[in-house]
Amino acid sequence: MSSRSFIFLYFNLLLFFTHSALAQKSDPSVVVKKAPFPVTIVIDPGHGGKDPGKPRGSASKKHEKDLNLDIAYRLGGYLSERVKNVKILYTRMTDKYVSLDERVKIANENNADLFISIHCNSSNNRSNYGTQTHIQSHGFNESRKLADLVEKQFRDRAGRKSWGVKDKADRRHNLQVLQYTNMPAILVEAGFMSNRKEEAFLNSGEGQSLIASAIFRGVRTYILEHYKPSKKGQQKFPYYKVQIMSSIKYVDPNSSKFKSVNRRIDVFKTDTSNKYKYQYMVGREYSKADANRLVQEMKRKGYKDAFIVTFSKTTPVYRSSK
Numbered sequence: 001m002s003s004r005s006f007i008f009l010y011f012n013l014l015l016f017f018t019h020s021a022l023a024q025k026s027d028p029s030v031v032v033k034k035a036p037f038p039v040t041i042v043i044d045p046g047h048g049g050k051d052p053g054k055p056r057g058s059a060s061k062k063h064e065k066d067l068n069l070d071i072a073y074r075l076g077g078y079l080s081e082r083v084k085n086v087k088i089l090y091t092r093m094t095d096k097y098v099s100l101d102e103r104v105k106i107a108n109e110n111n112a113d114l115f116i117s118i119h120c121n122s123s124n125n126r127s128n129y130g131t132q133t134h135i136q137s138h139g140f141n142e143s144r145k146l147a148d149l150v151e152k153q154f155r156d157r158a159g160r161k162s163w164g165v166k167d168k169a170d171r172r173h174n175l176q177v178l179q180y181t182n183m184p185a186i187l188v189e190a191g192f193m194s195n196r197k198e199e200a201f202l203n204s205g206e207g208q209s210l211i212a213s214a215i216f217r218g219v220r221t222y223i224l225e226h227y228k229p230s231k232k233g234q235q236k237f238p239y240y241k242v243q244i245m246s247s248i249k250y251v252d253p254n255s256s257k258f259k260s261v262n263r264r265i266d267v268f269k270t271d272t273s274n275k276y277k278y279q280y281m282v283g284r285e286y287s288k289a290d291a292n293r294l295v296q297e298m299k300r301k302g303y304k305d306a307f308i309v310t311f312s313k314t315t316p317v318y319r320s321s322k
């Protein structure tokens with residue numbers, strides 16, 4: 001990407017590792033293919049540390065956070081061993097807590113080409129089993145294509161029951177890692193931990209291999225047959241944020257002043273002569289209708305002057321700031 005909508009002035013040095021150090025010993029029977037373009041893939045094992053994820057059925061079974069990490073490792077291993085020209089980054093490689101903001105930041109700041117989040121599901125109905133893959137919007141062709149390929153592999157090769165591809169409208173809520181990442185992004189629900197049989201499958205080495213190799217095959221097909229750098233993120237721009245306030249001096253977005261907002265707040269600093277240098281914004285919406293709804297919500301919460309700001313890839317004015 002030659003230009004970015006904004007740059008981060010301040011950011012923490014994030015630690016992550018490529019998978020090469022972990023790559024398994026080469027198996028001569030493995031078919032290695034080469035991606036036509038260099039591809040950076042961020043693999044995101046959901047939850048971690050103090051956040052165990054969905055409840056496990058018994059103490060002899062693994063927490064969701066650990067299943068996610070197991071599957072993520074296997075996926076990263078297959079990709080780095082079997083597709084050349086691919087760089088794998090993880091949002092975490094150990095059992096540690098990583099916030100959703102940090103996960104998004106790792107993907108965006110590394111200018112990743114694909115984002116794959118790994119989770120396991122749970123339901124009050126214990127007979128439910130199978131996989132589903134989430135995306136931000138069915139209108140995002142690249143995310144949709146990738147998600148379809150993964151679900152097809154779950155169904156046809158791994159013999160899973162596929163619940164298909166779900167977007168924000170289907171699930172009626174946003175998933176932050178899909179909403180705020182700049183690149184095609186999917187969130188895979190690998191199976192239901194609330195179903196005894198499927199939980200045992202997810203805990204088994206064989207089950208984890210099947211799940212990881214299905215995701216791997218879907219991703220590989222996408223990389224080899226569909227991915228072009230020019231397509232990347234084209235549908236995630238422009239997007240809309242809602243500005244709720246500006247200030248002369250920096251105000252911590254986590255301060256009690258913003259308590260009623262009850263949403264993630266991004267602070268930007270403008271390079272203008274305007275003395276109200278700091279802008280406080282919420283949301284990342286992909287339609288004017290959604291952005292207008294957010295404006296109304298903010299007005300109800302007391303931000304009477306809330307308005308929409310459009311971010312295109314070339315918007316130069318706004319910079320993320322501390």
Ligand SMILES: [Zn+2]
Binds near residue numbers: 046053
């Ligand atoms: Zn989860």
